[in-house]
Amino acid sequence: MKKYSNNIGSLIKELRKKREMTLKDLSSSCNLSVGFLSQLERGMTSIAIDSLEIIAHALSVELDFFFDFKKKDNSANQIVRSYNRDAVPITDKIIQHNLSPDMKAFNLYPRLIDIMPFTDNTSYDLQLYAHEGEEFIFVLEGVLTLIIEEEEFTLYPGDSTTFNSNRPHNWKNETNCITKIICVHNPNPFKII
Known part of the structure:
Protein backbone atom coordinates (compact mmCIF):
# COMPACT_ATOMS: atom_id res chain seq x y z
CA MET A 1 0.00 0.00 0.00
CA LYS A 2 1.25 3.47 -0.83
CA LYS A 3 1.94 5.63 2.21
CA TYR A 4 0.57 8.62 0.34
CA SER A 5 -2.60 8.28 -1.68
CA ASN A 6 -4.73 10.59 -3.85
CA ASN A 7 -6.42 11.92 -0.72
CA ILE A 8 -6.87 11.07 2.92
CA GLY A 9 -10.27 9.46 2.33
CA SER A 10 -8.93 6.97 -0.18
CA LEU A 11 -6.06 6.12 2.17
CA ILE A 12 -8.55 5.49 4.99
CA LYS A 13 -10.49 3.19 2.67
CA GLU A 14 -7.32 1.27 1.74
CA LEU A 15 -6.37 0.85 5.41
CA ARG A 16 -9.92 -0.16 6.40
CA LYS A 17 -10.10 -2.81 3.68
CA LYS A 18 -6.60 -4.08 4.50
CA ARG A 19 -7.78 -4.60 8.08
CA GLU A 20 -10.97 -6.29 6.79
CA MET A 21 -13.20 -3.70 8.45
CA THR A 22 -16.57 -2.61 7.10
CA LEU A 23 -17.69 1.01 7.22
CA LYS A 24 -19.99 -0.06 10.06
CA ASP A 25 -17.03 -1.53 11.99
CA LEU A 26 -15.05 1.69 11.58
CA SER A 27 -18.12 3.76 12.48
CA SER A 28 -18.53 1.82 15.74
CA SER A 29 -14.85 2.25 16.60
CA CYS A 30 -14.83 5.99 15.89
CA ASN A 31 -18.33 7.10 16.84
CA LEU A 32 -18.63 8.74 13.40
CA SER A 33 -21.59 8.00 11.15
CA VAL A 34 -21.34 5.47 8.32
CA GLY A 35 -22.64 8.16 5.94
CA PHE A 36 -19.90 10.61 6.95
CA LEU A 37 -17.17 7.96 6.64
CA SER A 38 -18.50 6.94 3.23
CA GLN A 39 -18.44 10.56 2.04
CA LEU A 40 -14.94 10.97 3.46
CA GLU A 41 -13.64 7.89 1.67
CA ARG A 42 -15.11 9.16 -1.61
CA GLY A 43 -13.52 12.59 -1.14
CA MET A 44 -16.85 14.38 -0.75
CA THR A 45 -16.20 15.95 2.67
CA SER A 46 -13.34 17.16 4.82
CA ILE A 47 -12.42 16.02 8.31
CA ALA A 48 -11.21 17.69 11.48
CA ILE A 49 -7.77 16.66 12.67
CA ASP A 50 -9.24 15.43 15.98
CA SER A 51 -11.64 13.10 14.13
CA LEU A 52 -8.83 11.92 11.85
CA GLU A 53 -6.80 11.11 14.97
CA ILE A 54 -9.67 8.91 16.24
CA ILE A 55 -9.80 7.12 12.87
CA ALA A 56 -6.01 6.68 12.91
CA HIS A 57 -6.26 5.02 16.33
CA ALA A 58 -9.07 2.72 15.12
CA LEU A 59 -6.93 1.74 12.10
CA SER A 60 -3.81 1.23 14.30
CA VAL A 61 -1.67 3.95 12.68
CA GLU A 62 -0.23 7.24 13.90
CA LEU A 63 -1.92 10.48 12.83
CA ASP A 64 1.09 11.54 10.76
CA PHE A 65 0.63 8.39 8.64
CA PHE A 66 -1.91 10.37 6.60
CA PHE A 67 0.54 13.19 5.85
CA ASP A 68 3.77 13.30 3.89
CA PHE A 69 5.89 15.51 6.13
CA LYS A 70 9.26 15.64 4.45
CA LYS A 71 12.23 16.11 6.72
CA LYS A 72 14.01 19.27 5.65
CA ASP A 73 17.78 19.26 5.16
CA ASN A 74 18.36 22.00 7.71
CA SER A 75 16.00 21.79 10.70
CA ALA A 76 17.34 25.12 11.99
CA ASN A 77 15.89 26.83 8.90
CA GLN A 78 12.61 28.49 9.87
CA ILE A 79 11.67 29.56 6.34
CA VAL A 80 9.21 27.65 4.15
CA ARG A 81 9.68 28.69 0.53
Whole structure:
Protein backbone atom coordinates (compact mmCIF):
# COMPACT_ATOMS: atom_id res chain seq x y z
CA MET A 1 0.00 0.00 0.00
CA LYS A 2 1.25 3.47 -0.83
CA LYS A 3 1.94 5.63 2.21
CA TYR A 4 0.57 8.62 0.34
CA SER A 5 -2.60 8.28 -1.68
CA ASN A 6 -4.73 10.59 -3.85
CA ASN A 7 -6.42 11.92 -0.72
CA ILE A 8 -6.87 11.07 2.92
CA GLY A 9 -10.27 9.46 2.33
CA SER A 10 -8.93 6.97 -0.18
CA LEU A 11 -6.06 6.12 2.17
CA ILE A 12 -8.55 5.49 4.99
CA LYS A 13 -10.49 3.19 2.67
CA GLU A 14 -7.32 1.27 1.74
CA LEU A 15 -6.37 0.85 5.41
CA ARG A 16 -9.92 -0.16 6.40
CA LYS A 17 -10.10 -2.81 3.68
CA LYS A 18 -6.60 -4.08 4.50
CA ARG A 19 -7.78 -4.60 8.08
CA GLU A 20 -10.97 -6.29 6.79
CA MET A 21 -13.20 -3.70 8.45
CA THR A 22 -16.57 -2.61 7.10
CA LEU A 23 -17.69 1.01 7.22
CA LYS A 24 -19.99 -0.06 10.06
CA ASP A 25 -17.03 -1.53 11.99
CA LEU A 26 -15.05 1.69 11.58
CA SER A 27 -18.12 3.76 12.48
CA SER A 28 -18.53 1.82 15.74
CA SER A 29 -14.85 2.25 16.60
CA CYS A 30 -14.83 5.99 15.89
CA ASN A 31 -18.33 7.10 16.84
CA LEU A 32 -18.63 8.74 13.40
CA SER A 33 -21.59 8.00 11.15
CA VAL A 34 -21.34 5.47 8.32
CA GLY A 35 -22.64 8.16 5.94
CA PHE A 36 -19.90 10.61 6.95
CA LEU A 37 -17.17 7.96 6.64
CA SER A 38 -18.50 6.94 3.23
CA GLN A 39 -18.44 10.56 2.04
CA LEU A 40 -14.94 10.97 3.46
CA GLU A 41 -13.64 7.89 1.67
CA ARG A 42 -15.11 9.16 -1.61
CA GLY A 43 -13.52 12.59 -1.14
CA MET A 44 -16.85 14.38 -0.75
CA THR A 45 -16.20 15.95 2.67
CA SER A 46 -13.34 17.16 4.82
CA ILE A 47 -12.42 16.02 8.31
CA ALA A 48 -11.21 17.69 11.48
CA ILE A 49 -7.77 16.66 12.67
CA ASP A 50 -9.24 15.43 15.98
CA SER A 51 -11.64 13.10 14.13
CA LEU A 52 -8.83 11.92 11.85
CA GLU A 53 -6.80 11.11 14.97
CA ILE A 54 -9.67 8.91 16.24
CA ILE A 55 -9.80 7.12 12.87
CA ALA A 56 -6.01 6.68 12.91
CA HIS A 57 -6.26 5.02 16.33
CA ALA A 58 -9.07 2.72 15.12
CA LEU A 59 -6.93 1.74 12.10
CA SER A 60 -3.81 1.23 14.30
CA VAL A 61 -1.67 3.95 12.68
CA GLU A 62 -0.23 7.24 13.90
CA LEU A 63 -1.92 10.48 12.83
CA ASP A 64 1.09 11.54 10.76
CA PHE A 65 0.63 8.39 8.64
CA PHE A 66 -1.91 10.37 6.60
CA PHE A 67 0.54 13.19 5.85
CA ASP A 68 3.77 13.30 3.89
CA PHE A 69 5.89 15.51 6.13
CA LYS A 70 9.26 15.64 4.45
CA LYS A 71 12.23 16.11 6.72
CA LYS A 72 14.01 19.27 5.65
CA ASP A 73 17.78 19.26 5.16
CA ASN A 74 18.36 22.00 7.71
CA SER A 75 16.00 21.79 10.70
CA ALA A 76 17.34 25.12 11.99
CA ASN A 77 15.89 26.83 8.90
CA GLN A 78 12.61 28.49 9.87
CA ILE A 79 11.67 29.56 6.34
CA VAL A 80 9.21 27.65 4.15
CA ARG A 81 9.68 28.69 0.53
CA SER A 82 6.56 28.85 -1.64
CA TYR A 83 8.13 26.42 -4.11
CA ASN A 84 9.02 23.94 -1.36
CA ARG A 85 5.75 23.58 0.59
CA ASP A 86 4.33 20.15 1.29
CA ALA A 87 0.92 19.76 -0.38
CA VAL A 88 -1.57 17.19 0.88
CA PRO A 89 -4.85 16.50 -0.94
CA ILE A 90 -7.47 16.18 1.79
CA THR A 91 -10.26 15.51 -0.74
CA ASP A 92 -10.52 16.04 -4.49
CA LYS A 93 -11.78 19.57 -3.63
CA ILE A 94 -9.38 20.53 -0.81
CA ILE A 95 -5.58 20.75 -0.93
CA GLN A 96 -3.61 21.63 2.19
CA HIS A 97 -0.14 23.23 2.09
CA ASN A 98 1.86 23.04 5.29
CA LEU A 99 3.33 26.40 6.27
CA SER A 100 5.68 25.29 9.03
CA PRO A 101 9.21 23.95 8.50
CA ASP A 102 8.55 21.30 11.15
CA MET A 103 4.91 20.32 11.68
CA LYS A 104 5.76 18.53 14.94
CA ALA A 105 7.76 21.24 16.72
CA PHE A 106 5.34 24.12 17.33
CA ASN A 107 2.09 24.74 19.23
CA LEU A 108 0.50 26.31 16.15
CA TYR A 109 -0.62 24.29 13.11
CA PRO A 110 -0.54 26.74 10.15
CA ARG A 111 -1.88 25.76 6.72
CA LEU A 112 -2.70 27.31 3.38
CA ILE A 113 -5.83 25.62 2.07
CA ASP A 114 -7.02 25.62 -1.53
CA ILE A 115 -10.73 24.88 -1.84
CA MET A 116 -11.73 24.02 -5.38
CA PRO A 117 -14.96 25.33 -6.90
CA PHE A 118 -18.14 23.43 -6.29
CA THR A 119 -19.30 22.76 -9.83
CA ASP A 120 -22.38 20.55 -9.38
CA ASN A 121 -25.79 22.16 -9.67
CA THR A 122 -26.94 20.35 -6.54
CA SER A 123 -26.19 21.47 -3.01
CA TYR A 124 -23.98 19.29 -0.86
CA ASP A 125 -24.62 18.28 2.73
CA LEU A 126 -21.91 19.75 4.95
CA GLN A 127 -21.33 17.95 8.23
CA LEU A 128 -20.29 20.22 11.08
CA TYR A 129 -17.60 19.04 13.47
CA ALA A 130 -16.07 20.23 16.72
CA HIS A 131 -12.63 19.59 18.18
CA GLU A 132 -10.26 20.88 20.82
CA GLY A 133 -8.65 24.27 20.50
CA GLU A 134 -8.99 27.51 18.60
CA GLU A 135 -8.89 28.39 14.90
CA PHE A 136 -7.91 31.45 12.94
CA ILE A 137 -8.99 31.80 9.28
CA PHE A 138 -7.88 34.49 6.84
CA VAL A 139 -9.32 34.58 3.29
CA LEU A 140 -6.63 35.28 0.71
CA GLU A 141 -8.66 34.73 -2.45
CA GLY A 142 -12.22 33.81 -3.42
CA VAL A 143 -15.30 33.57 -1.22
CA LEU A 144 -15.57 31.27 1.80
CA THR A 145 -18.83 30.16 3.36
CA LEU A 146 -18.21 29.49 7.06
CA ILE A 147 -20.78 27.77 9.24
CA ILE A 148 -20.41 27.97 13.03
CA GLU A 149 -23.23 26.21 14.86
CA GLU A 150 -26.45 27.57 13.31
CA GLU A 151 -24.90 30.72 11.77
CA GLU A 152 -23.59 31.02 8.21
CA PHE A 153 -21.03 33.70 7.32
CA THR A 154 -19.67 34.79 3.95
CA LEU A 155 -16.02 35.82 4.06
CA TYR A 156 -14.28 37.73 1.26
CA PRO A 157 -10.57 38.38 0.55
CA GLY A 158 -9.04 40.17 3.53
CA ASP A 159 -11.71 38.94 5.96
CA SER A 160 -10.66 36.89 8.98
CA THR A 161 -12.14 35.19 12.01
CA THR A 162 -11.03 33.48 15.20
CA PHE A 163 -13.28 31.06 17.09
CA ASN A 164 -13.24 28.22 19.61
CA SER A 165 -13.06 24.93 17.70
CA ASN A 166 -15.28 23.19 20.24
CA ARG A 167 -18.22 24.91 18.51
CA PRO A 168 -19.54 22.75 15.62
CA HIS A 169 -18.25 24.28 12.38
CA ASN A 170 -17.13 23.70 8.80
CA TRP A 171 -16.56 25.71 5.64
CA LYS A 172 -17.09 25.39 1.90
CA ASN A 173 -16.64 27.10 -1.44
CA GLU A 174 -19.95 27.44 -3.28
CA THR A 175 -18.54 29.59 -6.08
CA ASN A 176 -17.08 28.72 -9.47
CA CYS A 177 -13.61 30.07 -8.52
CA ILE A 178 -10.92 28.69 -6.23
CA THR A 179 -10.88 29.89 -2.62
CA LYS A 180 -7.57 30.16 -0.73
CA ILE A 181 -7.44 30.55 3.03
CA ILE A 182 -4.82 30.59 5.76
CA CYS A 183 -5.98 28.43 8.66
CA VAL A 184 -4.09 28.26 11.96
CA HIS A 185 -5.11 25.72 14.57
CA ASN A 186 -4.00 25.67 18.19
CA PRO A 187 -3.09 23.25 19.71
CA ASN A 188 -1.13 21.47 17.03
CA PRO A 189 -2.25 17.80 16.99
CA PHE A 190 1.12 16.76 15.53
CA LYS A 191 3.32 18.42 18.18
CA ILE A 192 5.70 16.10 19.95
CA ILE A 193 5.54 16.77 23.66
